[in-house]
Amino acid sequence: MHDSDSPVQLLVNIVVLSAIYALIACGYVLIYRVSRVLNLAHGELMMLGAYILLTVASLFTQNAVAALVAALSLSLAVGLLVYLFLMRKMTGEMVLAAVLTTIALGILLRGLVVLIWSAQQQYPAQALALDNPPIVLPGGARISAFAAILVVATGLIYGALFAFLRFGRWGVRMRAAGQNPLLAAQRGINLHVIYALAWGLSTLTGALAGMLIALDSGLTGTMVTIGLKAFPAALVGGLDSLAGALLGSLIVGTAEVLLVYINPLLSDVVPFLVLIAMLIVRPWGLFGTREELDRV
Amino acid sequence: MLRRVLIGLAAAAAMALPAAAQDHYVIGLTGAMTGPAAGSLAPAVEGVRLYVERLNAAGGVNGKKVELILQDDAAEPSKAAANVKKLLSQDNVILLINASLSSTYAPMLAEVKRAKVPVLYMGAVCPKDVLPPAADALQFCSTGFAPGYDTRAVLGFVKEVTQEPVRIAFASMAIPISRGELDYAADYAKTLGMTPVDHETIPPPTPDYTPFATKLKDANPNWVFSWAPWVTEVRTVEALRKLGWDGSYIATAHLEAEGELPRVKDPKFYVVGANALFAEDSPTHREVLAAAKAGNAKYPPSLMTEGWLGGMVVEAALRKAGWPADAAKVADALADLKVDTKGLRGGVLEWTKTNHYRTHQYYRVYRWDTDKSAIVRVKDWIPYEVK
Numbered sequence: 001m002h003d004s005d006s007p008v009q010l011l012v013n014i015v016v017l018s019a020i021y022a023l024i025a026c027g028y029v030l031i032y033r034v035s036r037v038l039n040l041a042h043g044e045l046m047m048l049g050a051y052i053l054l055t056v057a058s059l060f061t062q063n064a065v066a067a068l069v070a071a072l073s074l075s076l077a078v079g080l081l082v083y084l085f086l087m088r089k090m091t092g093e094m095v096l097a098a099v100l101t102t103i104a105l106g107i108l109l110r111g112l113v114v115l116i117w118s119a120q121q122q123y124p125a126q127a128l129a130l131d132n133p134p135i136v137l138p139g140g141a142r143i144s145a146f147a148a149i150l151v152v153a154t155g156l157i158y159g160a161l162f163a164f165l166r167f168g169r170w171g172v173r174m175r176a177a178g179q180n181p182l183l184a185a186q187r188g189i190n191l192h193v194i195y196a197l198a199w200g201l202s203t204l205t206g207a208l209a210g211m212l213i214a215l216d217s218g219l220t221g222t223m224v225t226i227g228l229k230a231f232p233a234a235l236v237g238g239l240d241s242l243a244g245a246l247l248g249s250l251i252v253g254t255a256e257v258l259l260v261y262i263n264p265l266l267s268d269v270v271p272f273l274v275l276i277a278m279l280i281v282r283p284w285g286l287f288g289t290r291e292e293l294d295r296v
Numbered sequence: 297m298l299r300r301v302l303i304g305l306a307a308a309a310a311m312a313l314p315a316a317a318q319d320h321y322v323i324g325l326t327g328a329m330t331g332p333a334a335g336s337l338a339p340a341v342e343g344v345r346l347y348v349e350r351l352n353a354a355g356g357v358n359g360k361k362v363e364l365i366l367q368d369d370a371a372e373p374s375k376a377a378a379n380v381k382k383l384l385s386q387d388n389v390i391l392l393i394n395a396s397l398s399s400t401y402a403p404m405l406a407e408v409k410r411a412k413v414p415v416l417y418m419g420a421v422c423p424k425d426v427l428p429p430a431a432d433a434l435q436f437c438s439t440g441f442a443p444g445y446d447t448r449a450v451l452g453f454v455k456e457v458t459q460e461p462v463r464i465a466f467a468s469m470a471i472p473i474s475r476g477e478l479d480y481a482a483d484y485a486k487t488l489g490m491t492p493v494d495h496e497t498i499p500p501p502t503p504d505y506t507p508f509a510t511k512l513k514d515a516n517p518n519w520v521f522s523w524a525p526w527v528t529e530v531r532t533v534e535a536l537r538k539l540g541w542d543g544s545y546i547a548t549a550h551l552e553a554e555g556e557l558p559r560v561k562d563p564k565f566y567v568v569g570a571n572a573l574f575a576e577d578s579p580t581h582r583e584v585l586a587a588a589k590a591g592n593a594k595y596p597p598s599l600m601t602e603g604w605l606g607g608m609v610v611e612a613a614l615r616k617a618g619w620p621a622d623a624a625k626v627a628d629a630l631a632d633l634k635v636d637t638k639g640l641r642g643g644v645l646e647w648t649k650t651n652h653y654r655t656h657q658y659y660r661v662y663r664w665d666t667d668k669s670a671i672v673r674v675k676d677w678i679p680y681e682v683k
Binding site for chain 2: 257
């Protein structure tokens, strides 16, 4: 690292990768926190959001904002529909059955994506006639425009989710449903609406991550794997904690970027190495609680 | 008892009937039409399908139609094995095509050797078994990219066009063939007087290539060479440019290059490949375009060159094998075959008894020309004799 820009660039690289993982990881947390279901189709739903953007891009070639809004709305609707037509049937069943259902959903989505959009590399930014110029930061480090937007979006999403869950009426209801669904139902909270909202928000945030990654560097079916790599970040932080997901993403992202300088091959498996280390030391995650472990 | 025996005989006869009654050539294909490798391999499958459709529309080969049975293996060895078993035992194919990842080869070959049916690798990496001087009697390869020769062509070009000392870095994908080729390239570069300064191996599902590009840039190369699947090649150069690196970048001209060079618009991004790009606009390229349009193709025609070439091989082999043909006749035909590639490659694709790879390999170099706003040829066919 003889280049004087490198330490700052290193920091920027860590922030970008951590933001990617954090934006994806919050989707895992939202659903788990409310319904105790591990959504193993989250990577596929994220990818689906990016492909939806690609499709609506052809309708809104001259208006990228409209395309993004339309794609996000459709992604929200997908999340709600997944709950309504699939996961709703799992309510009251064993959690394991619900988790297996999400695995089946993921396989289905992967197949559908190839059937509908083919397997070739796609570029939503090109379809929307958007440039992705590098931005020079203080210290000489550089970041692409969409990576910068992703970092800002992650901050805004987490801020909004914290505020929503802390102060919002529906946010408080979501927390209540997550803590004690029976009591929440007895107090008149409609659990199906809460669960549907969690699925909708989770799919929305995942889709936003997928869209921004695709706008930055393109889109293929391998995006699913990125979704999977974010899963350890959520687990490290504690599956029921948004703050944990943020910190877990930072730990995984930092380890992954730094290991590029030791052995690049290790960077691929580092999320899972960090996860194993955490499971040995503190199985319930950094911000999770022991109580949650039994339910996992 | 007699009734049971008769029923059994009738059933056996019914099962044997399709093979005996075949009045056309039957060939099978197992390929990665879905799954992680489908981006490169599914278009090749579509290319050969379109070629065979066009062939049949023109009357077939030796007056007989060609039936191409497609099986998706999603690049999974177990699925490939099941596909091959079905193609060999139920469909009685006389030629098998593999358009999948190398991990599918071993389970496929176990079945193929038993049935003694020849295999054509098309768009998939060529295994060592096809190389001279001891090519396997049943394995043949028409795929354009070639470990060893690709590196020689790339580094030869770099040496030829660079006046100053060459400081070269390498970017591979974390798969054995890519890493191995660039390890070889680093050694070969030294023999040409170049200085290898870094070799980054990038895992396939990397969300952000910038950390790897940062390390490459910090090594201060004036050239970076990538020999990897296209996604790694193009994302690495884009990440390097984002970081402000302005050296020259050279990579294998995978079929995706045709559509990607106009998107990236980088005049110092060179691609070296064995296939002529559609920018050449040859009559054969126009034929592929027409077939893709008529066949309502799912993939862009520029991705179908490998498949189209595979179709040419199939046609030439069946024509030579004659009618009726069996697997042995097709294998004999393939082992002494010259295929006119009609401008898609630098010369004929020729196989001999001991060389099922090709007797000559040719390379062209392309890049994006900003002034012309088009892909331009930087260097015409560079021939290499394959020994």
